[in-house]
Amino acid sequence: MLLQGKVAVITGSTSGIGKAGAIVFAQEGAKSVVSGRNRQRGEEVVSIIREQGNEASFIPADMLVVADIERLVKITVDTYGRLDIFWHNAGIVEPDYIENITEEIYDNMMAAHLKAGVFGAKFAVPEMRKAGGGSILFTSSVAGLKQSGYSLTYSLAKTGLVMLTKKLAVDLAKDNIRVNSICPGRVETSMRLSIAEQRGRAMGIDQEEWVRRDKKRIPMGRYITEKEVVDGALFLVSDRASSITGVALPIDGGFLAV
Numbered sequence: 031m032l033l034q035g036k037v038a039v040i041t042g043s044t045s046g047i048g049k050a051g052a053i054v055f056a057q058e059g060a061k062s063v064v065s066g067r068n069r070q071r072g073e074e075v076v077s078i079i080r081e082q083g084n085e086a087s088f089i090p091a092d093m094l095v096v097a098d099i100e101r102l103v104k105i106t107v108d109t110y111g112r113l114d115i116f117w118h119n120a121g122i123v124e125p126d127y128i129e130n131i132t133e134e135i136y137d138n139m140m141a142a143h144l145k146a147g148v149f150g151a152k153f154a155v156p157e158m159r160k161a162g163g164g165s166i167l168f169t170s171s172v173a174g175l176k177q178s179g180y181s182l183t184y185s186l187a188k189t190g191l192v193m194l195t196k197k198l199a200v201d202l203a204k205d206n207i208r209v210n211s212i213c214p215g216r217v218e219t220s221m222r223l224s225i226a227e228q229r230g231r232a233m234g235i236d237q238e239e240w241v242r243r244d245k246k247r248i249p250m251g252r253y254i255t256e257k258e259v260v261d262g263a264l265f266l267v268s269d270r271a272s273s274i275t276g277v278a279l280p281i282d283g284g285f286l287a288v
């Protein structure tokens with residue numbers, strides 16, 4: 031098992047990629063802290079993990095609220111005595127262009143991804159230092175490495191996470207804390223279906239047709255599964271990646287290679 035004895039916080043683990051991550055991390059021996067705003071879905075993830083004989087707790091947190099992020103780390107350490115892995119995965123997406131951007135959309139997008147990443151790290155790092163080291167992971171996106179044409183603020187926030195990864199990796203290497211990002215391409219989650227629906231409507235085609243055309247842009251010709259994203263995340267947070275820090279790993283079926 032790759033994460034035996036580790037304590038891992040996974041933000042945005044009430045659904046999608048984070049949910050799959052919390053389940054797999056627990057299967058690999060970690061105590062998974064499931065987090066998000068939706069208590070019912072969070073408790074369901076915890077039940078799945080416990081039914082498999084593994085350990086998890088749900089700690090609610092709104093990543094737009096810095097006090098919630100601090101509380102998330104504090105309750106984790108009060109519960110399990112340490113923190114080894116902090117994966118900031120929670121995210122939102124809005125179709126915004128320069129014409130329709132509002133201050134509210136801008137602030138929410140920056141807060142959910144970038145500000146939450148900064149403050150998640152701020153509160154996690156002292157606990158990781160006490161534990162003798164740790165691993166921080168951010169879910170960025172291919173939109174953080176190549177402009178996506180879909181959402182201005184999403185791309186900006188995800189690009190910010192890539193630079194945050196590099197900055198923290200350099201600053202925290204002396205503390206034995208590794209910092210990396212994953213950059214998923216198109217992943218089959220509720221977020222992806224919502225994008226397909228919105229974009230299809232804007233082009234006057236249905237969701238299925240939009241997905242069919244979208245897949246043609248990916249060399250592998252298909253969307254990525256949640257498990258494939260989690261496999262990359264697991265590798266980066268585990269000791270298998272003990273010399274890897276400061277990277278932004280595309281998991282995208284070749285999308286960025288085109």
Ligand SMILES: NC(=O)c1ccc[n+]([C@@H]2O[C@H](COP(=O)([O-])OP(=O)(O)OC[C@H]3O[C@@H](n4cnc5c(N)ncnc54)[C@H](OP(=O)(O)O)[C@@H]3O)[C@@H](O)[C@H]2O)c1
Nearest residue numbers: 042044045046047066067068092093120121171217219221
């Ligand atoms: N799906 C894709 O194709 C794709 C591609 C590249 C990158 N990503 C990134 O992958 C991450 C996960 O996305 P997903 O596809 O798994 O989407 P998802 O199924 O919609 O999950 C999003 C998660 O984020 C949480 N969340 C949203 N706003 C939050 C807030 N203010 N506070 C706390 N939690 C919040 C949600 O929990 P609650 O509703 O319980 O709060 C949920 O658990 C995101 O960062 C996304 O940008 C996705």
